[in-house]
Amino acid sequence: MTAFTKIPKQVEDAMERWSGTTSRRDFLKNSGLLVVSFGTAAMAKASPLVPWSVAQTVAAEGAGPYPDPDFRQLDSWIVIHENSTATFYVGKTDGGQGTGTAFRQMMCDELDIAFDQTDLIMGATDLTVDQGGSGGSDGIERDGWPMRRVAAEARRVLLEMASDLFKMPVDQLAVADGVISVKADPSRKVSYGELIGGRRFNVTMTGQNINATTGKATVKPVQDLKIVGQSLPRYDIPPKVDGSQKWAVGATAPGMVHARNVRPPFAGAKLVSIDASSVAGLPGFIRVVNKGNYLAVVCEREEQAIAASRQLKVEWQKPATPPFPSSEDLYQYMRSASPTSSSRPDVVGNPDAVMARAAKVIEAEYEVPFQGHTALGPAHGMADPSGGQMTIYSNDMKSYGLRRGVASFLGMPRDRVRVVWMEGPQLYGRTAADDAGFEAAYLAKEIGRPVRMQWMRHEETAWDVKGPAYTFKLRGGLDAQGRLLALEYDARSADYNHIGYNDPDTVLIAQLMGRRPAAPAAGSARTPSEMYVIPNRRVTTHVVGLPLVWESPLRVGNLRDPNGPQVTFAGESFIDELAAAAKADPVEFRLKLLTADSSDDEEFKRTRSIAVIKAAAAEYGWDTRPSPKPVGKGPILTGRGISYCYRGRTVVAEIAEVEVNRETGHVWVKRFVCAHDCGLVINPGGLRRTIEGNLLYGLSRALHEEVQFDTEKVTSVDWRTHPTLTHADTPARIDVVVVNADPNPKRPDLPHYGAGEPSCKPTIAAVANAIYDATGVRIRRVPFRDERVLATLEAAHEAS
Amino acid sequence: MSRITLKVNSRTHTVDVDSSTPLLYVLRNDLGLQSPRFGCGLGQCGACTVIVGGNAVRSCVTRAFTIKSEITTLEGLAKPGTLHPLQQAWIDEQVPQCGFCQTGQILNAKVLLDRNANPTDEQIREWMAGNLCRCMTYYRIQAAIRRAAKTMADARLGSGTEVSA
Numbered sequence: 002m003t004a005f006t007k008i009p010k011q012v013e014d015a016m017e018r019w020s021g022t023t024s025r026r027d028f029l030k031n032s033g034l035l036v037v038s039f040g041t042a043a044m045a046k047a048s049p050l051v052p053w054s055v056a057q058t059v060a061a062e063g064a065g066p067y068p069d070p071d072f073r074q075l076d077s078w079i080v081i082h083e084n085s086t087a088t089f090y091v092g093k094t095d096g097g098q099g100t101g102t103a104f105r106q107m108m109c110d111e112l113d114i115a116f117d118q119t120d121l122i123m124g125a126t127d128l129t130v131d132q133g134g135s136g137g138s139d140g141i142e143r144d145g146w147p148m149r150r151v152a153a154e155a156r157r158v159l160l161e162m163a164s165d166l167f168k169m170p171v172d173q174l175a176v177a178d179g180v181i182s183v184k185a186d187p188s189r190k191v192s193y194g195e196l197i198g199g200r201r202f203n204v205t206m207t208g209q210n211i212n213a214t215t216g217k218a219t220v221k222p223v224q225d226l227k228i229v230g231q232s233l234p235r236y237d238i239p240p241k242v243d244g245s246q247k248w249a250v251g252a253t254a255p256g257m258v259h260a261r262n263v264r265p266p267f268a269g270a271k272l273v274s275i276d277a278s279s280v281a282g283l284p285g286f287i288r289v290v291n292k293g294n295y296l297a298v299v300c301e302r303e304e305q306a307i308a309a310s311r312q313l314k315v316e317w318q319k320p321a322t323p324p325f326p327s328s329e330d331l332y333q334y335m336r337s338a339s340p341t342s343s344s345r346p347d348v349v350g351n352p353d354a355v356m357a358r359a360a361k362v363i364e365a366e367y368e369v370p371f372q373g374h375t376a377l378g379p380a381h382g383m384a385d386p387s388g389g390q391m392t393i394y395s396n397d398m399k400s401y402g403l404r405r406g407v408a409s410f411l412g413m414p415r416d417r418v419r420v421v422w423m424e425g426p427q428l429y430g431r432t433a434a435d436d437a438g439f440e441a442a443y444l445a446k447e448i449g450r451p452v453r454m455q456w457m458r459h460e461e462t463a464w465d466v467k468g469p470a471y472t473f474k475l476r477g478g479l480d481a482q483g484r485l486l487a488l489e490y491d492a493r494s495a496d497y498n499h500i501g502y503n504d505p506d507t508v509l510i511a512q513l514m515g516r517r518p519a520a521p522a523a524g525s526a527r528t529p530s531e532m533y534v535i536p537n538r539r540v541t542t543h544v545v546g547l548p549l550v551w552e553s554p555l556r557v558g559n560l561r562d563p564n565g566p567q568v569t570f571a572g573e574s575f576i577d578e579l580a581a582a583a584k585a586d587p588v589e590f591r592l593k594l595l596t597a598d599s600s601d602d603e604e605f606k607r608t609r610s611i612a613v614i615k616a617a618a619a620e621y622g623w624d625t626r627p628s629p630k631p632v633g634k635g636p637i638l639t640g641r642g643i644s645y646c647y648r649g650r651t652v653v654a655e656i657a658e659v660e661v662n663r664e665t666g667h668v669w670v671k672r673f674v675c676a677h678d679c680g681l682v683i684n685p686g687g688l689r690r691t692i693e694g695n696l697l698y699g700l701s702r703a704l705h706e707e708v709q710f711d712t713e714k715v716t717s718v719d720w721r722t723h724p725t726l727t728h729a730d731t732p733a734r735i736d737v738v739v740v741n742a743d744p745n746p747k748r749p750d751l752p753h754y755g756a757g758e759p760s761c762k763p764t765i766a767a768v769a770n771a772i773y774d775a776t777g778v779r780i781r782r783v784p785f786r787d788e789r790v791l792a793t794l795e796a797a798h799e800a801s
Numbered sequence: 802m803s804r805i806t807l808k809v810n811s812r813t814h815t816v817d818v819d820s821s822t823p824l825l826y827v828l829r830n831d832l833g834l835q836s837p838r839f840g841c842g843l844g845q846c847g848a849c850t851v852i853v854g855g856n857a858v859r860s861c862v863t864r865a866f867t868i869k870s871e872i873t874t875l876e877g878l879a880k881p882g883t884l885h886p887l888q889q890a891w892i893d894e895q896v897p898q899c900g901f902c903q904t905g906q907i908l909n910a911k912v913l914l915d916r917n918a919n920p921t922d923e924q925i926r927e928w929m930a931g932n933l934c935r936c937m938t939y940y941r942i943q944a945a946i947r948r949a950a951k952t953m954a955d956a957r958l959g960s961g962t963e964v965s966a
Contacts (some may be wrong), residue, residue: 241893246900377933378901427935732940
C-alpha cells in the first residue's frame with residue numbers, strides 16, 4: 002500500500018511530468034486495486050461502481066456539481082473492492098500526527114480486515130463526508146466513533162450476505178481478515194470481495210448529525226480490538242521519506258500561473274496608487290490585481306512573480322494614529338487599556354475575607370507575548386477555475402470550511418466549489434492556509450486560469466494568525482501550615498477580533514478589501530484547566546483590543562491548544578510559587594490540593610490527575626523537597642520543575658530537568674518526562690511521537706517565540722527575528738508514560754480521548770518551574786531567551 | 802533567458818531560464834522535483850536543501866547557473882526501488898510528522914555522515930542546527946541519524962567495503 006491524496010488526473014499528470022515516480026493510477030493498476038469515485042453526481046448514478054480511470058476522466062473534464070456526500074449512506078464511508086481490499090473515506094485531515102493511520106486501525110478492527118488491505122482518503126470535499134476536517138484534538142475522541150460504527154455496520158451487512166449465501170445463521174459464521182467462514186466447516190468460506198467487491202452496499206444508516214451516524218451494528222468491546230493498540234507504522238511516512246509524496250505546495254494544472262501578494266508596508270496603511278508600469282515590462286508579467294488594500298501580482302513563472310512583487314511601485318498612506326503599541330510596551334498597554342469585555346467574576350467562598358486573614362499572601366504577574374504559527378512552508382494554495390467550477394488544492398486542515406467560505410466569498414454555489422486536501426506544512430489551528438486558499442481562488446476567478454499562490458517568509462511570519470498575548474495577576478493566601486486558603490486569578494487577553502476559520506468576512510483578503518462583519522468577534526481570556534480544590538477563589542478574565550482592529554498583521558485566532566500554554570504557564574507557575582512560599586515539595590503541594598476533596602470528581606478528572614502526577618514523578622525519580630534547591634557552584638545550575646493540566650478529557654503531567662548557564666542565561670532542557678492519560682490508546686508509537694513533538698513545541702514557545710513589532714509594523718519577519726527551537730535545543734532524553742487511570746480501566750467501552758495538543762499545554766510552566774528550582778529566580782515573562790534569563794538572574798542578584 | 806544544463810540525479814537537463822533564477826524554482830517547476838521546498842527564500846531554514854558536490858546547498862539562495870557539479874535531491878538519494886540507510890532509519894524511527902522539512906533533514910544528515918561516520922550527539926545537534934522543523938521532530942531525527950550511522954558501520958564491517966548510496 003502506498004499513501005496518496007486523491008487528485009484529479011490533470012493535476013497528477015502535471016505534477017508527474019518529469020519526476021517519473023509511480024503514479025497513483027499505475028499503482029492502482031499494478032496492485033489490482035481499483036479505487037472508485039462515487040462522490041460526484043455522475044458517479045453516484047453509476048452502479049456497479051465505475052473504476053478509477055473513468056472517474057478521473059469525469060473529474061478532468063471539470064465535471065460538477067459537487068454535492069456533499071451523504072453521511073447516512075454506508076457507501077460514502079467504505080468501498081470494498083473485488084480483490085477484498087477496502088478504501089475508507091473520512092472527513093478528516095492529518096496534520097502529521099498519524100490520525101490517518103489511527104482512523105484506519107479503528108475501522109479495520111471493526112470491519113475485521115487486515116490493515117495492509119485498506120487505504121484511506123481524507124478531506125476531499127466531494128469525496129468524503131463533512132467531518133469538519135481537523136481541530137480541537139478531537140479527531141480520535143469524537144470523529145473516531147462514527148468511523149467505528151460505520152465499519153461495524155459494513156461488517157454486519159457482509160455477515161448477513163454470507164448468512165444468505167451459506168443458509169446459516171450469522172452466529173454460526175466467523176470472520177477474519179476479510180473472509181467469512183462457517184464455524185463448523187471452515188472450508189466453506191467467502192471473501193468480502195466475492196460478496197460485494199465493486200458494488201454498492203446501498204445501506205442507509207441513521208443519526209441526527211454526522212457524529213451520531215450509526216447503523217444497526219454495535220462496536221466491538223475494547224477487549225476484542227486487535228489492531229487498535231498496536232504501534233503500526235504510519236502509512237504516510239515512506240512517501241515523505243523517499244520523495245514521492247504529493248504536496249499541496251506542488252499542485253499544478255495546465256496553464257497554471259503564479260501569484261504573490263504585496264502587503265501594506267505599515268499596518269493599517271491605505272493604498273493610494275499603483276504604478277503598474279514599474280512591472281509591466283518584466284518577463285512573464287500577466288497582471289496586477291487590486292481591490293481596496295488587497296494587492297497581488299500574477300506572472301507566468303514563480304520567480305517572476307516574486308520579482309514583480311518586489312519591484313512593483315506602490316504608494317501607501319500611513320494611518321493617522323499608531324496601529325498598536327510596540328512589543329516593548331505591549332504589557333503596559335494591556336494592563337492599562339479599558340477591556341472590550343470582562344467576565345463576571347467567578348467566586349467561590351469568600352476570597353477577600355480569607356485573604357485578609359491569611360498568614361502569608363503572595364502575588365505575581367505573568368506575561369506571554371503574541372506567538373505565531375509561522376509554518377515552515379509559508380501559506381499556499383492552488384485554485385483551478387476550469388469549467389465554471391472552482392477546485393482548490395490546499396493543506397488547510399478544515400477543507401470543508403474553506404469550501405464554504407470560498408463559495409460565499411466568490412458568490413458561487415457551494416456545489417460548484419470543492420477543496421482537495423493535500424499534505425502540507427504543520428497545521429495546528431487557524432493558520433494562514435485559509436487566507437492563501439481564498440486568495441488563490443479569488444485570483445483564479447479574476448485571471449481565468451489556474452493560479453498558485455504562495456506567501457513569502459516575511460508575510461508568513463508577520464501576517465499569519467497569532468495566538469493572543471496575555472497578562473496575568475495572581476494572588477494566593479496561605480495559612481500558617483502552608484495550606485492554600487484563597488486564590489485570585491485575573492487574566493487579560495489581547496484577543497479582540499478573534500479570527501474564525503475560513504470566515505469570508507474576516508480572512509485577510511476580505512479585510513484588506515474592506516469587508517467587515519457587523520462586529521468583531523469578542524474573543525476570550527481563558528482560565529487554567531486543573532482540578533485543585535481551593536475553598537475560596539475569585540476568577541476574572543478580560544479581553545482587550547489593540548487600537549487597529551481590522552487589516553492588522555496582529556490578527557488573533559486559534560494557535561495550537563489555543564490558549565492553554567499561556568494560561569497554564571501562569572496557573573502552574575503560581576502554584577509552584579505558592580508551594581515554594583509554603584516550603585512544600587511541588588508535587589506534594591499539588592497532590593494535597595487534589596486530594597482535599599473528592600466529592601465532585603466529574604469524569605474522574607481528579608482521580609486521573611493524581612495518578613498522572615504520581616506517574617510522572619515516579620518515572621522521573623522525583624526527590625521530595627521544596628524548590629529551589631540550594632544553588633550550586635560553577636556556571637551550570639540544574640533543577641527540575643513539574644506542571645500539570647488537563648485538556649478536554651485528557652490529563653497530562655510534565656517534568657522538565659534544566660541546565661541553566663548563569664553566565665550566559667542559556668537554558669537547556671536536558672530531560673522531559675511526560676505522563677499522559679488519554680484513555681484508550683489507538684497507536685502507542687504514534688502517541689509517543691505526538692507527545693515528543695508537543696513537548697518540544699511547548700519548549701520552543703517557552704524559550705524562543707515572540708512576535709515583535711514597533712508602532713508601525715511587525716518586525717518579526719524571518720527566522721532570525723522570530724527564532725524557533727532548533728536541533729541544538731533538543732533534550733538528551735524524553736520519557737513518556739502512558740497512564741490509564743480510569744476507575745474501571747478494563748471496561749469494554751473505555752473511551753479514546755484526544756492527544757493532538759494537550760501535552761504542549763503544561764510545558765512552558767514546567768520549564769519555568771525548573772529554572773526556579775535551579776536558580777532560585779522566578780521568570781515570569783515568556784520567552785526565556787538567554788538575554789532575558791541573564792537579565793532576570795542579574796536583577797535578582799542585585800536585589801538580594 | 803539563458804540555457805542552463807544541469808545534471809540532477811544522474812540525468813542531464815537543459816532549461817531556458819533567467820540567469821538570476823534560484824536553483825529551487827528550476828528543480829521544482831522545470832524539472833518537477835518536489836522534494837526541495839520553499840521555506841524562507843533566505844537560506845535560514847533548510848527546507849530547500851540539495852546536495853551539490855558533496856555539500857548541502859540551500860537551493861533557494863543559489864542561482865541555478867552557478868551550479869557546475871551534479872545535484873542530488875531526495876528523489877535521487879538511493880537507487881530507484883531502494884532506500885538509503887538514512888531513509889530506512891527515518892522510517893524505522895517514524896520520524897516525520899508533517900514531513901515538510903524532512904528532505905533537508907535527511908540530505909544534511911547524509912552530508913554529515915559522509916564526513917563523520919560516527920558523530921557524537923553533540924556533533925549531530927550542532928551540524929543539524931540550521932535545519933528547522935516546526936513539528937519539532939528533532940528528537941527522532943537525531944535518533945534516526947544515530948541509527949543510520951550504526952547500520953552503515955555494521956554494513957561496512959560486514960562487507961569490508963564502503964556503503965554507497
